[in-house]
Amino acid sequence: MLSLVLPTYNEAQNLPELLPRIDAVLQGMPHEIIVVDDDSPDRTWQVAQELSTTMPSLRVIRRIGRRGLSSAVIEGFLTAKGNALAVMDADGQHDLTLIPWLAKAIDEGAGIAIGSRYTEGGSVGEWDERRHTMSRIATRLALKLCKVQVTDPMSGFFAIRRDVFEEALPRLNPMGFKILLDLLVHVDLQTRVTELPFTFRSRLHGESKLSRRVQLEFLEYLYDVTLGKYIPLTFVEYCIVGTMGVVVHLAAYFGITRLLLREGDLTLYGFSVAVLIAIEVAVVFNFLLNNAWTFAYAKLRGLRAVRGFFTFNAACLFGALANYSVSAFLFSRGHPELLSVAAGALIGVIWNYTMNRLFTWRSA
Numbered sequence: 001m002l003s004l005v006l007p008t009y010n011e012a013q014n015l016p017e018l019l020p021r022i023d024a025v026l027q028g029m030p031h032e033i034i035v036v037d038d039d040s041p042d043r044t045w046q047v048a049q050e051l052s053t054t055m056p057s058l059r060v061i062r063r064i065g066r067r068g069l070s071s072a073v074i075e076g077f078l079t080a081k082g083n084a085l086a087v088m089d090a091d092g093q094h095d096l097t098l099i100p101w102l103a104k105a106i107d108e109g110a111g112i113a114i115g116s117r118y119t120e121g122g123s124v125g126e127w128d129e130r131r132h133t134m135s136r137i138a139t140r141l142a143l144k145l146c147k148v149q150v151t152d153p154m155s156g157f158f159a160i161r162r163d164v165f166e167e168a169l170p171r172l173n174p175m176g177f178k179i180l181l182d183l184l185v186h187v188d189l190q191t192r193v194t195e196l197p198f199t200f201r202s203r204l205h206g207e208s209k210l211s212r213r214v215q216l217e218f219l220e221y222l223y224d225v226t227l228g229k230y231i232p233l234t235f236v237e238y239c240i241v242g243t244m245g246v247v248v249h250l251a252a253y254f255g256i257t258r259l260l261l262r263e264g265d266l267t268l269y270g271f272s273v274a275v276l277i278a279i280e281v282a283v284v285f286n287f288l289l290n291n292a293w294t295f296a297y298a299k300l301r302g303l304r305a306v307r308g309f310f311t312f313n314a315a316c317l318f319g320a321l322a323n324y325s326v327s328a329f330l331f332s333r334g335h336p337e338l339l340s341v342a343a344g345a346l347i348g349v350i351w352n353y354t355m356n357r358l359f360t361w362r363s364a
């Protein structure tokens with residue numbers, strides 16, 4: 001049996017055209033179709049539910065409060081009954097007539113069968129130059145990671161054998177769009193993969209959901225499965241935020257001393273006030289940016305954000321103490337000045353990061 005998953009987000013206009021066509025192509029073949037919709041504002045789920053009253057093979061999953069192509073596909077596969085699990089865009093870009101061939105390839109022993117735009121005979125159709133270049137670069141980068149070599153690891157059109165999927169499942173990273181790539185990175189090395197060419201068409205209706213955010217997620221993913229094994233991505237992001245924080249700190253210091261403490265010479269008192277305020281400005285900046293970006297997956301809102309802000313301050317204060325202790329200890333043991341200061345700073349940053357990850361943004 002073939003289980004075909006259609007992930008959807010705002011595809012209400014496309015489904016009434018697409019689903020009967022898919023059903024026609026799959027006639028005479030045991031199959032089920034599973035629409036996984038992320039509570040689309042255009043009520044795709046409702047359109048699908050209505051269609052399902054006349055299409056017994058169609059089921060609909062409406063997910064609330066979640067977004068993501070990869071996780072939608074995984075969820076669809078998890079409820080599927082078939083031995084061959086397939087996925088296709090719900091916008092008419094993929095060639096319907098290829099579905100039975102993908103299923104046949106699985107029946108004949110392939111672990112994964114890919115509808116490929118880049119293998120001989122396939123094509124990306126009428127893409128503009130920018131999308132073309134982007135896809136080529138992403139494909140090149142992706143191929144460096146794959147255990148199994150293919151021409152189109154970023155295709156959204158493929159079938160996989162149930163046991164191959166289930167074996168790789170615990171290692172999958174359901175972020176973003178790249179479900180096939182993620183499978184190719186995590187399946188067993190012996191998995192047999194075949195590619196069948198097709199021509200990528202234009203969308204029937206609506207527009208692509210491949211946003212900048214999704215593209216950024218792709219780069220994050222590449223990092224995660226390579227260097228990320230050694231240094232977590234959140235640590236790198238934390239350091240980037242911290243570096244920007246230094247600039248904010250300096251700007252705040254100069255702003256305060258030049259504007260507020262304008263009269264007369266700068267006294268030690270005035271200097272100290274300016275530095276202390278600048279430190280807190282930098283702390284606020286770091287907190288907000290880490291909350292919005294580094295730890296976006298555990299973003300704090302409302303009262304929890306206020307409490308988190310105090311935890312963040314406490315962690316940073318202890319971080320400063322750790323920083324000082326390490327550098328003072330090294331210096332007192334006769335190590336060079338610069339080395340002592342740098343080592344203290346490094347320990348301080350690692351301390352801050354660890355404490356904030358454990359206590360401020362806890363749900364990691």
Ligand SMILES: Nc1nc2c(ncn2[C@@H]2O[C@H](COP(=O)(O)OP(=O)(O)O)[C@@H](O)[C@H]2O)c(=O)[nH]1
Nearest residue numbers: 007008009036038067068069072089090208209
């Ligand atoms: N459930 C779900 N489906 C999505 C999401 N983002 C995209 N899709 C669907 O995934 C398929 C591929 O997305 P599309 O925007 O066509 O990407 P493109 O073909 O690369 O331009 C389409 O059927 C979309 O409706 C999402 O966040 N959740």
Ligand SMILES: [Mg+2]
Nearest residue numbers: 089091093208
């Ligand atoms: Mg599409």
